[in-house]
Amino acid sequence: MGYAPQARIDHAALGHNLKRAKAAAKDRKVWAVIKADGYGHGMLRVAPTLAQADGLAVARLGEAMALRSAVITQPILVLGGCYSEAEYKQAAEARLEIVLHHISQLKILEKTGLKRQSLKLWIKLDTGMHRLGFTAQEIGAVVTALQANPAVAGINLMTHLANADDRNDPATGAQCSLFESLDLSCFNACSIANSAGLLGHPGSLMDWVRPGIMLYGVSPFIDSTAGDEDLLPVMTLQSRVIAVKHCQAGERVGYGGTFTCPTAMPLAVIAIGYGDGYPRHAPAGTPVLVSGKRLPLIGRVSMDMICVDARDLPSVKVGDRAVLWGRGLPVEEIAAAAGTIAYELLCGVKRRVEFVDINIDADEVG
Ligand SMILES: Cc1ncc(COP(=O)(O)O)c(C=O)c1O
Missing domain, CATH: 3.20.20.10 (Alanine racemase)
Structure with a gap:
């Protein structure tokens, strides 16, 4: 891809x-x-x-x-x-x-x-x-x-x-x-x-x-996720890291500078934004799975990109895979963080996102 x-x-x-x-x-x-x-x-x-x-x-x-x-x-x-x-x-x-x-x-x-x-x-x-x-x-x-x-x-x-x-x-x-x-x-x-x-x-x-x-x-219930109900996520929304930055303490990130780096830190920029259907209201802290590691969103969601705090993944590099929701990261969790429901997130994925058909054997999916 x-x-x-x-x-x-x-x-x-x-x-x-x-x-x-x-x-x-x-x-x-x-x-x-x-x-x-x-x-x-x-x-x-x-x-x-x-x-x-x-x-x-x-x-x-x-x-x-x-x-x-x-x-x-x-x-x-x-x-x-x-x-x-x-x-x-x-x-x-x-x-x-x-x-x-x-x-x-x-x-x-x-x-x-x-x-x-x-x-x-x-x-x-x-x-x-x-x-x-x-x-x-x-x-x-x-x-x-x-x-x-x-x-x-x-x-x-x-x-x-x-x-x-x-x-x-x-x-x-x-x-x-x-x-x-x-x-x-x-x-x-x-x-x-x-x-x-x-x-x-x-x-x-x-x-x-x-x-x-x-x-x-x-899951159709307010108190469970798909795994609890023996359901497997059908859509995995994923993208890639397109830049890694090393910021200094006190530097502010993104539109409005809503996140201030508390210390010198790496951050990863990921190619996904509200123009793709990622919720603009996802707050700082919303998890993103980068190379299998949960990293917190920082700053505002832009039209084409988001930033995550990469202090827990110092090896992060351009091209790393980032999962926004789906396998390994329940869409229910992202919806709850963004103050909405999974239905809205799934329905909201824009057609500029590339849709790809896959078949993962159910036994493989954890
Ligand atoms: C009349 C009707 N039946 C069934 C459904 C399916 O509901 P759910 O997606 O919660 O299973 C809907 C969805 O809104 C509906 O409007």
């Missing part, structure tokens, strides 16, 4: 995490969630590795159409649903399954002249997140309307968990209880669980589970 940053996407790890999801799901079916460009890993890059999932779930119609254009034939669920007659027609032609979360979507569907039995629908029930979905009281009327619509090939029910990342939060049990209080006999299939539901709340499994973040090797 040159000295430009790389996001190395480990397909063996992705396969391992899918197996882990399928094992936890037991005999339930799995929608592998690959919205937002496969959580930043590249949707079309990860989709073929997820061929053993029962289906793929995306947020928007355009994402689903991109999968169909890439000749992905699995069932595809569009979590955000359709917003025009043209979108419903496209969805039916592409054999997509569509979420219905708002009365306006139902009205458009009723106006759309679709062929008989051309659309499988998932009604979204709001069980307490108060974002998308019908109330429990509205579901009966929505079901009646869909049953009267010849275009509808199947009616399913789903909801989304708001607090499952905290295993002890009673809100998850309350959401599941509300879901199960409905008459579920009129639905072909039901779905509640995201990754945290799948791994932490057996009562949320139903017929289909919808794991996202765990597939990419990130």
